[in-house]
Amino acid sequence: MSSFWANKQVLVTGGTGFLGQAVCRVLNQQAPKLMVAPSRADYDLSDPGAAQSLLAETRPDVVIHLAARVGGIGANRERPADLYLENLLMGTNVIEQCRLAGTERLVVVGTICSYPEHTPVPFSEQSLWTGYPEKSNAPYGIAKLAQLVQLQANRDQYGQQGIYLMPTNLYGPGDKFHPSVSHVIPALIKKCVEAVEAGDDHIEVWGTGTASREFLYVDDAARGILLATEHYRGREPVNLGTNQEMPIKELVELVAEVAGFTGRVEWDTTKPDGQPRRCVDTGRARELFGFEASTPFTQGLRRTYQWYMANRQEAESRGRPEMVA
Secondary structure, eight states, X not given: OOGGGTTOEEEEETTTSHHHHXXXXXXHHTOOSEEEOOOTTTXXXXXXXXXXXXXXXXXXXXXXXXXXEEOOHHHHHHOHHHHHHHHHHHHHHHHHHHHHHTOSEEEEEOOGGXXXXXXXXXXXXXXXXXXXXXXXXXXXXXXXXXXXXXXXXXXXXXXXXXXXXXXXXXXXXXXXXXXXXXXXXXHHHHHHHHHHHHTOSEEEXXXXXXXXXOEEEHHHHHHHHHXXXXXXXXXXXXXXXXXXXXXXXXXXXXXXXHHTOOSEEEEXXXXXXXXXXXXXXXXXXXXHHOOOOOOOHHHHHHHHHHHHHHOHHHHTOOOSOEEOO
16 A cells, blocks of 8 residues: 555546546555545536536545546547537536645546547657547547646646546456447457357458557556556656557457457458557656556456456446446
């Protein structure tokens, strides 16, 4: 246990979501004085009055802002305005209310989707402003990036101490498996499992398989967020990742192996690949607060598959882009 957390009252917005649950699990090991992780039913943070009430009623020393409305490529294409506006409002309100309340420490978690569509690999934090994000991710990515601008402006004008972190693609137990909100790994696991059960000889996958992604196990991400909360004080954004890039074609093969699917893969090239490549430079996180991911991908993938098989009803229960606050 780190002494930093011993007497801290901690608020985790989005604490009932995928990443939020992982952060709360790791945080519980540090035994904070009090941890609050409310749901959207309690406080709709897109309403400034609700954000004000939450800060006034909980009086936290530390706020970790994870609340978001999220989805995969499908949700990004179908509901871009919702994803933009609700994420922008939630972040704006939380940051402003933390400023007004004089919150000791604020951590805002952004997204890798904020990077330009064509960014030199591995993505360096200095590349954030060199171009426009991939169009299917842009509304969400820009809404989150605006929160970095707000944090830096508040630091310059008011001295507010807030930090901004950008995890790469997350996966792990507790992920969302409903088709309307799932990202690539849960979507592929579900597809392969159902093909095995139905005796199908093939599965269909969006895109060409040539795009690449980097995947960070959710508990590693949680650990990185808490390390940064404790040790980082800077104004610059920081990537959280593994610095390991994987083509989607290779990912599909690994998921099929774990799920026991031996049929063929048919690529639907009429569907988008999304951003061509994703892999982040993790040097800043390592140097500034000692974070390095530790979970081997195949181990994390198997854990995710096993959790899904044991919790299918829960995993598939959410049918729209998740909003947790």
